[in-house]
Amino acid sequence: ITRNSESSRQSIMRGHHCALRIIAGVLLGSSHPTVSQMEHSHFKPLPCNNDFSMPCQPLDVGTIGTSPYAIPCGTCQLLDGTRTAATTNDTLVNFIGGLNVEGHFKILPPTDAAATLWITAPFVLVQGKLTVDTESFQDRLGAIHIELVVPGDGGDADVKMVPHPSNSMACARYENGACNVGKRPFVVAGGEVDIRGYAQSCPSWTILVD
Numbered sequence: 001i002t003r004n005s006e007s008s009r010q011s012i013m014r015g016h017h018c019a020l021r022i023i024a025g026v027l028l029g030s031s032h033p034t035v036s037q038m039e040h041s042h043f044k045p046l047p048c049n050n051d052f053s054m055p056c057q058p059l060d061v062g063t064i065g066t067s068p069y070a071i072p073c074g075t076c077q078l079l080d081g082t083r084t085a086a087t088t089n090d091t092l093v094n095f096i097g098g099l100n101v102e103g104h105f106k107i108l109p110p111t112d113a114a115a116t117l118w119i120t121a122p123f124v125l126v127q128g129k130l131t132v133d134t135e136s137f138q139d140r141l142g143a144i145h146i147e148l149v150v151p152g153d154g155g156d157a158d159v160k161m162v163p164h165p166s167n168s169m170a171c172a173r174y175e176n177g178a179c180n181v182g183k184r185p186f187v188v189a190g191g192e193v194d195i196r197g198y199a200q201s202c203p204s205w206t207i208l209v210d
Contacts (some may be wrong), residue, residue: 042170043127043163043190048073052104052129059105061093066152068098073128073164075103081110081117081142095121096152101191102164106131110142117144122151122184123159126191127167133196148184158182163189 056076063069071077081091091110099105099121105128110117124130124146132144150156160178163170167190171179181187 043167045190045192046073046102046128046164046166048166049103049128050074052076054104056104056106064093064095066097068100069095070100071103071105071128073102073166076106077103078106078108079117079119080108081115081140081144082108082112090116090118092118092120095119098123098125098151098159100125100127101130102127104129104131106133107144108133109140109144111139113141115142117142119144119146120149121146122149123181124148124186125161125181126186126188126193127164128191129194130191131194133194148186150184156183159185161187161189 054074054076056078059077059079079093101124107117107119107130109115159181160176161171161181162176162178168177170189171177174180179189
């Protein structure tokens with residue numbers, strides 16, 4: 001995951017078999033109080049997701065418009081990096097209005113080792129579950145790159161997150177019931193992120209000096 005600003009680009013995650021580097025956390029670029037500083041304990045898992053046992057449907061990239069793209073609670077959508085690659089190795093999926101995951105969103109990398117699935121969005125809100133799985137599929141050798149970008153309209157205002165109704169109390173004290181989560185945020189609010197990039201055979205440590 002990278003966060004793109006006028007002055008810097010912070011590399012947070014780059015996915016590949018046995019070559020995944022992860023720095024966990026929430027990316028926020030505002031001086032305003034953040035979700036983690038506010039009512040984070042009030043965000044609970046959404047009961048409508050039923051332990052994420054629902055079947056997944058392929059994400060139709062043609063339905064992504066200029067409004068925030070929402071994956072409803074109780075549903076699952078699958079973004080297949082190979083399926084979306086029609087003419088070139090690299091594929092770009094642009095959530096131009098942002099991505100709000102209230103259900104389950106699964107992302108699979110391309111099968112071609114030279115291919116990259118590029119995902120861009122001005123913000124990512126995870127109120128359900130986001131799964132990035134490169135470990136379970138040995139034929140998935142491509143990479144996944146997620147970049148948080150300046151919105152398409154050129155503005156760069158703080159993002160105001162209105163929680164799912166089940167968690168509305170978490171932001172009730174703020175204007176219009178919306179929590180200020182900063183600029184180009186990656187927010188996990190009551191949800192979970194499951195990123196598996198290392199194969200089980202990859203060593204988690206090594207001896208530097210014997």
